Amino acid sequence: MEQPLFLAPVFQEKIWGGDKLNTVFGYDLPEGKIGECWAISAHKNGTCHVENGPYKGKKLDELWANNRELFGNAEGDVFPLLTKILDANDDLSVQVHPDDSYGLKHEGELGKTECWYVIDAEEGAEIIYGHHATSREELSQMIEEGRWDDLLRRIKVKKGDFFHVPSGTIHAIGAGIMILETQQSSDTTYRVYDYDRKGDDGQTRELHIKQSVDVTTVPHHDPKLAIKQTNLGNSSITEYVRTPFFNVYEWLISGVTTFKQQANYTLVSVLEGAGHLVLTDGKEEYSYDLAKGSHFILPNQIKSWRLEGDMQLIASEPGEQA
Incomplete structure (x- = not known):
């Protein structure tokens, strides 16, 4: 009888990460600020391996390539989904992701539509979800002038909230929030704004203004949820x-x-x-x-x-x- 495939997570260090993946979930973390647990992933930047059964030790991308019957002989070059847990000890950068067409053309990989289940949130914690620009020209001008308070839409969140974040949505997870993210298997992120903070090398992190303006949905519309x-x-x-x-x-x-x-x-x-x-x-x-x-x-x-x-x-x- 076929067994479930239990997977070993892959952990990613992030400038905004903390230690809750250990204190809340009990994961044995590597040194550093660990922001992401790639829990179910076949992405090249963090591929999980199977921990049990006849496929023990096999990586998920290998199974997708060589044992497609496990997935109902589904089509596609890559395993399409990625499950993460994120621990935002600090604010994430304000960012946006492309759709499949733009992502495949410019980055050689899928675009990224995602969604968030809020596992926990400190009192008063906020996300950035959408923007107030009415045209692409206004979006570009507000970014150029650094009018972040006018541009960005902030929403307070609490444990148990759920958000659908289609490609083209400007967004950021705020400090004090832990989420489970379900997303397309893509690691393409365009940074719009990063609070002028510096990385470990003392340099401000790269922004992607042209790409961000290109792919952002204008004006912003909240997707309707039919829960x-x-x-x-x-x-x-x-x-x-x-x-x-x-x-x-x-x-x-x-x-x-x-x-x-x-x-x-x-x-x-x-x-x-x-x-x-x-x-x-x-x-x-x-x-x-x-x-x-x-x-x-x-x-x-x-x-x-x-x-x-x-x-x-x-x-x-x-x-x-x-």
């Missing part, structure tokens, strides 16, 4: 977003809940609690321990599964274009 919640006994499933690239859900498990496959494969992260993933082949049951900070993929051959325990999980699956 749906379904109760299953004492458990619940919340569908946060459906996009061409990914669909994202929260599974709140209390007791025993059974799921049926809805897509070629499913990505899952445990944010709180503990329990078990139970699979059956009709004769025998196979149980896998789940703990806070576990990340795994349910491959195509697993058509149904059972979750037992008290847990909060975020799950995603490829959308129609992924």
Whole structure:
């Protein structure tokens, strides 16, 4: 019987990182300011490897290349999704990402639409989400003149908030926020503004003004969220977003809940609690321990599964274009 693919995270040092990936999730972190946990990734800048079963030690990009049956023989040159946990100990740069067309033409990789589930936020914490410019010319002028307070749209956030961040959206995660991010598998970021701070080399970090003006959606429009919640006994499933690239859900498990496959494969992260993933082949049951900070993929051959325990999980699956 096919097993779930449990993955070892890859950690990324960032100028704005902290230590919550250790203190909250218990990860054994390398030295430095660790800002990102690439929890499920086949991207060349941080590829996870499998920790269990017949594919133990294999990297996710290898499985995508050589064992496409695990993913329902889905098409595409690269594994399309990336799950991260971000610990913003300081403000992230104000940034924007291209769409697929611009990203492939100029950077040789996919664009980046993403979404955020706020795991935790200090009181008063804010994100930058969108802008107030009414035309591309006004956007360019406001950036050139450094009118950041006029340009940038700030929103206070709290634990449990969810944001859809399509490509072309100017955005930044503020200090004191921890999020789980589901995104297209891309590492292309155009910095609009970085608070004039200096990196470890004493230099201000590179900005990408021309590209940012090129790809920003003007004027900004908040994408509409059609959040749906379904109760299953004492458990619940919340569908946060459906996009061409990914669909994202929260599974709140209390007791025993059974799921049926809805897509070629499913990505899952445990944010709180503990329990078990139970699979059956009709004769025998196979149980896998789940703990806070576990990340795994349910491959195509697993058509149904059972979750037992008290847990909060975020799950995603490829959308129609992924």
